[in-house]
C-alpha cells in the first residue's frame with residue numbers, strides 16, 4: 001500500500017516506537033511566544049535542566065504587545081510575560097525577535113518569512129494555529145505548556161498518530177472568492193468537529209493554484225475545523241517562496257533539499273481514512289454570523305432563527321449565539337452595520353492580504369461610523385507594504401496603520417472591541433469575548449473586511465471590485 005504525505009512526515013521522525021504506546025517524534029523546529037512559554041522555562045529551572053537544542057528553538061513576542069507605541073506595555077501581566085520571555089531566551093540562549101527587532105512579528109507569519117518553516121520538518125509551538133506551517137509540507141501542530149517543557153528538555157514529543165483525511169478542492173474559485181472563504185465554507189458545511197482526530201491533507205487543483213499565502217490561510221484555520229494539523233504537498237511554488245529566505249538552505253544544499261522535498265507527496269495508491277471532495281465553484285464570499293466559525297453563511301444569506309432547528313441542542317446554541325450577537329434571526333447579512341474593522345492576524349495579515357484589501361479601499365473613505373485598523377503580520381510585511389505605498393492607500397481612506405502583533409485577534413492587548421459593538425475581522429475565531437468582553441466578531445476575508453469598512457455594513461465585495469492592476473487582480477481572482 002502506498003504512503004500518504006502524512007505517513008512520510010510521521011515515519012521519518014519516529015525515534016522510539018512501542019506497541020500500544022504513542023510514538024516518540026523528533027522535533028525539528030520549536031517556535032515560542034510569550035504567553036505559553038513562561039511555565040515551561042520555570043519547569044526546566046526547577047528541575048535544573050537545560051534546553052537540549054537551543055539552535056532548533058526560535059522565539060518572538062506577539063500576543064501581548066501594543067501595536068501603537070509598542071515599547072509601552074501598560075498591562076502589568078503582559079509586560080511581565082514579555083520581560084520573562086526576554087530573560088528566558090537570554091538565559092537558555094534562544095534566538096528571540098523582540099520588540100526592537102526588524103524581524104519581529106506574529107509567530108506564524110515570521111516562521112515562513114524567515115525560511116525557518118521548511119517542507120519535511122516537524123514544527124511545534126505552544127499555539128493552536130501552528131497548523132499554518134503545514135502549508136509548506138511540514139508536520140506542524142500546536143502543543144500545551146507541559147509539552148513545550150518536554151520539547152525544550154528533550155527535543156522530542158510523545159504523540160499518537162491521528163487518522164488521515166484528504167480534502168480535495170477542485171476547480172476555479174469565483175471572482176472575489178478567496179482562500180479565507182474556502183476554509184470558512186468548509187467549516188460552515190462540515191462543522192467545527194469535521195477534522196477531530198485527523199490530520200488533513202488539502203489537495204486538488206484549487207490548492208495547487210493557490211499562492212503560498214493562500215495555502216497558509218487554509219491551513220491556519222484547519223484547526224477551527226477540529227483538525228490536529230493540516231498539510232499541503234510542497235511544489236515549485238513552495239520552493240520559489242523559500243529560496244533566498246534568511247534561514248533557508250543555500251545554493252547546492254537548497255537544490256539537494258528540493259529533490260528530497262519533491263518526494264513529499266501522497267502516493268497515488270495511498271489510502272486515507274476519510275475523503276471529502278469540494279467543488280470550488282460552489283463557494284461564495286462568506287461571513288460568520290454567530291459565535292463559532294461554523295455559524296457562517298454566504299454574504300447573500302439571512303441569519304437563521306432558532307425555529308428552524310432540528311434538535312434542542314441546536315435550538316439552544318442558535319438562541320444563545322443570536323442573543324450574544326444582538327440578532328433576532330432573519331436579518332439579511334448585507335443589512336448588518338459594523339463599527340470596527342480589523343485587517344490582521346496570522347490568518348490574513350501577509351502582504352498579499354494587504355494588497356488585496358487595499359485594492360478595494362483605493363481612493364475611497366472609511367465610513368464615518370467605522371474605526372478601521374490594519375495590523376501587518378510582521379514588521380517585514382509592514383516595511384514591504386510601505387515600500388509599495390499600500391499604507392498610503394489605507395491611511396488616505398482613514399484606516400490606522402499599526403505595528404505588527406496579534407492585536408485585535410484576541411483581547412489580550414490594547415486593541416479591544418468595546419462591549420456590544422460589531423467588528424468585521426480577518427482573524428480566525430469568533431467565540432464570545434474573543435475580541436473583548438461582549439464584543440461581536442464577524443469573520444471575513446480581507447477584501448470583505450475592506451468593503452465593510454467603506455460601506456459601514458457588510459457588502460458583497462464583488463459589487464465593489466475594480467480591475468486596477470494585474471498584481472491585485474491575480475489575488476482577487478479576476
Ligand SMILES: CC(C)[C@H](C(=O)O)[C@@H](O)C(=O)O
Pocket residue numbers: 035036063126127128129142410
Ligand atoms: C494564546 C494562545 C495559546 C492561543 C492559541 O493557542 O491559539 C492564541 O494564539 C489564540 O489564537 O487563541
Ligand code: SF4
Pocket residue numbers: 062063106108127129345346347405406409410427428
Ligand atoms: S494572530 Fe490570533 S490566532 Fe494567530 S497566534 Fe495571534 S492570537 Fe492566535
